[in-house]
Amino acid sequence: MSKETLLPLLAAYVLNHGLGEASLRPLAKAAGTSDRMLIYHFDNKETLIADLLAYIAEIYAQSLDAAMGDERAQTRQQVVARILAKSADEQMKPFLTLWWEIVAGSARGVPGYREAAEAVMAQLLGWLEGQMPAGDPDPAGGARYLLTLIEGAQMLGVVGHARTAREGLLASDLNPA
């Protein structure tokens, strides 16, 4: 068994249980191996988690690509609505829950978290630019603006203020300066 075989199994566990429960023995059990072998392959837990987060960022990007429909949205409102709908998808929930743990780790300076978070956001931003309406006057700036809004909305949703975000989005036209 190699790193490459282990990472998908480890990722599945972390996505379902969170990083808080990601200690060596449970991780090993989920991957059908032993804590002993995890250390053997990854040297220590820190690099294991770093590798794991990098891997998860990668499969997240792939799942974004896969979800990218061919039809283009026609307004910024539509872009936001679609993405929020897609994020509400049951399949995306493990990613979202894990995401906030990564953000928290990044804020605290836990090694490896910031890099993973930065990669995920860069990926998402690029994807968003491709999703902007055809005739948008400023797709690059608009994508950054919508990313900020979307992430704010997602956070509010997670803390029980989904309604606040929804009403906020309705109260703006989302148009460029």
Next chain:
Amino acid sequence: MSKETLLPLLAAYVLNHGLGEASLRPLAKAAGTSDRMLIYHFDNKETLIADLLAYIAEIYAQSLDAAMGDERAQTRQQVVARILAKSADEQMKPFLTLWWEIVAGSARGVPGYREAAEAVMAQLLGWLEGQMPAGDPDPAGGARYLLTLIEGAQMLGVVGHARTAREGLLASDLNPA
């Protein structure tokens, strides 16, 4: 020593070290007491943390009130700029770092976290409404909208994308629909 004496000391520790390091013995040491006494006062760790988060939400609200300047902003851009500037304040950093841990816990369903997060956001939303420009056509909706943007910007800042958020904000007029 009572709960009321302990909470400020516990809060100081958690603000500086995060909830990840908040185990009984370090907490007790920071408060000048013993793990034994923490359990005596709070019954168990779960209610200790819940009480502590509620207390922190309270002092956060107070610090917001204290920071509320008497001069009203004249545009929504100004409101956002002021708040982001205030949040960048060194004094606010412990709150911000802790905040994302609370969000992560809320997303994972850790008991007590969601309530604390919800309270903080409600408080912040109310405060924001009071900060809206004098002639704003929709202060309530605008506050929700700006809250979404601000929190999104703050998250992006924490994961190394402060620039993304800044450029996004510049690319919009933040005006109502």
Next chain:
DNA sequence: ATGTTTATGTAGCGAGTGCTACAAAGACTT
């Protein structure tokens, strides 16, 4: 065939976790 590298199992160490049992001192009540 012999030696070396790679992969894996078993056992355990020292530190930390939340929490409890027991005891005792002090304050307070009657």
Next chain:
DNA sequence: AAGTCTTTGTAGCACTCGCTACATAAACAT
């Protein structure tokens, strides 16, 4: 003064943590 209630200290339990020492078997190299 005797008894009760509140507060605190000391020890420890059962458990988990990341990690390591040691041994062994298989694969490979010479």
